[in-house]
Amino acid sequence: MEALLQLEAVSLAYGNSASNRLVLSDVTVDVKEGEFITVVGPSGCGKSSTIGLLAGLLTPTSGTIRLQGTPITGPGPDRAVVFQDYSLFPWMTALDNIHFALQQVRKATREEALQYLHLVGLSEAKEKYPGELSGGMRQRVAIARAFAVDAPVYLMDEPFGAVDAKNRIYLQDLLLRLWKTGEHSKTIFLVTHDIDEALYLGDRIIIFTPSPGRIRRIVEVPFTRPRTRAYLVHDPAYIQLRNEILSLLQDDLIGELELVEGGSGI
Amino acid sequence: MMQKTIDRLLIFLSIFLIWELCTHTFSILDPFLFPSPEKVAQLLVEDSEVFRKSFTSSIYLLTSGLILALLTAIPLGLLVGWQRRLHQAVEPLTNLLGPIPPIVYIPYTIALLPTFTLSSIFVIFIGAFWPLFINTVAGVQAVEKGLIDSARTLGVSRWTMLTRVLLPGALPHILSGGSISLVLAFILLTAAEMIGATSGLGWYVKYFSDFADYPRVVAGILVIGIVVLLLMTVYRQVSSYLLRWRTSG
Ligand SMILES: Nc1ncnc2c1ncn2[C@@H]1O[C@H](COP(=O)(O)OP(=O)(O)O)[C@@H](O)[C@H]1O
Ligand SMILES: [Mg+2]
Numbered sequence: 001m002e003a004l005l006q007l008e009a010v011s012l013a014y015g016n017s018a019s020n021r022l023v024l025s026d027v028t029v030d031v032k033e034g035e036f037i038t039v040v041g042p043s044g045c046g047k048s049s050t051i052g053l054l055a056g057l058l059t060p061t062s063g064t065i066r067l068q069g070t071p072i073t074g075p076g077p078d079r080a081v082v083f084q085d086y087s088l089f090p091w092m093t094a095l096d097n098i099h100f101a102l103q104q105v106r107k108a109t110r111e112e113a114l115q116y117l118h119l120v121g122l123s124e125a126k127e128k129y130p131g132e133l134s135g136g137m138r139q140r141v142a143i144a145r146a147f148a149v150d151a152p153v154y155l156m157d158e159p160f161g162a163v164d165a166k167n168r169i170y171l172q173d174l175l176l177r178l179w180k181t182g183e184h185s186k187t188i189f190l191v192t193h194d195i196d197e198a199l200y201l202g203d204r205i206i207i208f209t210p211s212p213g214r215i216r217r218i219v220e221v222p223f224t225r226p227r228t229r230a231y232l233v234h235d236p237a238y239i240q241l242r243n244e245i246l247s248l249l250q251d252d253l254i255g256e257l258e259l260v261e262g263g264s265g266i
Numbered sequence: 267m268m269q270k271t272i273d274r275l276l277i278f279l280s281i282f283l284i285w286e287l288c289t290h291t292f293s294i295l296d297p298f299l300f301p302s303p304e305k306v307a308q309l310l311v312e313d314s315e316v317f318r319k320s321f322t323s324s325i326y327l328l329t330s331g332l333i334l335a336l337l338t339a340i341p342l343g344l345l346v347g348w349q350r351r352l353h354q355a356v357e358p359l360t361n362l363l364g365p366i367p368p369i370v371y372i373p374y375t376i377a378l379l380p381t382f383t384l385s386s387i388f389v390i391f392i393g394a395f396w397p398l399f400i401n402t403v404a405g406v407q408a409v410e411k412g413l414i415d416s417a418r419t420l421g422v423s424r425w426t427m428l429t430r431v432l433l434p435g436a437l438p439h440i441l442s443g444g445s446i447s448l449v450l451a452f453i454l455l456t457a458a459e460m461i462g463a464t465s466g467l468g469w470y471v472k473y474f475s476d477f478a479d480y481p482r483v484v485a486g487i488l489v490i491g492i493v494v495l496l497l498m499t500v501y502r503q504v505s506s507y508l509l510r511w512r513t514s515g
Contacts, residue, residue: 055415074418077421087412089416090512104422130511131513
């Protein structure tokens with residue numbers, strides 16, 4: 001079967017022809033329909049830029065990105081995006097944020113929008129503005145909004161990065177639940193800086209090198225679903241895989257440090 | 267809260283008392299130039315019909331000019347703030363025309379336009395336009411890029427981007443520009459009325475100072491102060507309602 005999402009030798013440079021800065025270099029990966037991909041990598045390696053490319057907010061400098069065989073030329077209703085912050089409009093209530101998103105894809109009543117708020121357990125907060133909600137609640141609304149538009153592809157840039165540990169666990173499980181509900185299978189591409197999160201959620205983990213980001217390795221996560229946190233953390237296979245990823249990331253960071261030190265003549 | 271109210275009342279009472287003592291009680295000040303509170307109060311009642319008419323006439327000019335400014339400055343500001351190229355193109359013009367004190371247009375517009383009403387509306391419009399326009403442009407540019415990206419990923423149309431994202435996003439700036447516009451518009455209104463009107467609050471003050479009827483001048487000034495205060499209070503209420511989403515966060 002053909003991949004749902006194909007990145008083929010994708011590179012991205014910021015800036016103009018006079019001065020540009022390579023951010024992503026030669027990224028090639030195929031994402032299957034229904035797959036949950038997680039992405040980890042050092043800060044500044046181009047993870048958010050990758051989300052921007054997939055969302056159609058950025059255009060690759062070279063290479064192509066295809067969704068169901070068609071090159072991506074801009075944002076579209078076939079991809080829903082959740083950012084770490086700024087997903088929600090502060091001047092719309094929680095309910096209006098979802099309603100507004102729904103209306104961009106089809107005619108929708110506020111009652112329909114309310115169902116999605118109910119799905120994330122926030123019906124009572126419908127008339128609240130994002131500024132009146134906690135970080136965790138805001139992300140719940142953002143996730144509800146993303147799933148309301150019922151896109152086949154979900155792009156998430158550190159969606160739980162600013163959420164406290166307890167809420168993060170709740171949100172991760174919520175996300176896994178939503179991933180498997182609905183008629184169509186959903187494909188998720190989620191960036192995180194938390195290796196445990198990457199392992200708990202992902203079918204495969206893409207590990208990036210430091211800037212300019214290349215794919216360092218793609219790791220298959222072998223654990224069967226539904227996964228149980230308490231069980232996983234004591235599984236020797238989990239611990240080994242976790243250490244492997246950690247050392248990959250650390251090697252890269254140490255490599256980077258050595259480069260800097262070499263440059264300064266030490 | 268309570269203390270604040272008491273303090274404010276005390277200030278008002280002391281000023282009133284000093285005024286009363288200097289005029290009515292001890293006649294320290296020249297009664298020709300400084301009317302007593304009683305005299306002013308009496309005139310406010312006596313001329314209440316004139317004040318009502320003056321107020322109506324002034325408010326008509328003010329709101330006409332302001333509405334024209336709202337209807338042009340905000341849409342134009344949204345477009346110019348949003349379109350980088352357009353912004354770069356009009357920036358020098360804005361820098362040239364924006365800082366001209368609109369008062370200087372008054373004699374010219376009176377010569378240019380057929381009626382006094384039109385020329386004062388036009389001057390008020392010009393005065394109110396620039397603060398609104400400049401602040402709308404700045405407001406659009408201050409909208410978080412993340413919010414614009416978020417809107418783009420939802421696939422919003424251009425119209426929706428302008429009306430549902432950039433307009434509310436720029437609203438804090440627009441409203442602070444609006445309060446400058448309101449004050450400026452009132453200054454221009456009264457200035458224009460003093461120059462060429464036959465009615466209005468500015469006209470009232472000018473007319474009676476020509477007759478050296480200073481008690482009426484003082485009464486007129488007091489009425490103008492109260493009107494400005496009321497307008498600003500209403501404006502603040504409306505602003506804080508429109509920005510109610512900014513409570514925290
Ligand atoms: N709009 C931009 N213009 C120029 N450089 C940018 C821009 N956005 C990001 N960068 C740079 O690109 C690199 C990758 O950024 P990003 O994709 O945000 O990385 P990550 O999300 O992995 O931390 C960083 O070095 C960042 O400074
Ligand atoms: Mg990032």
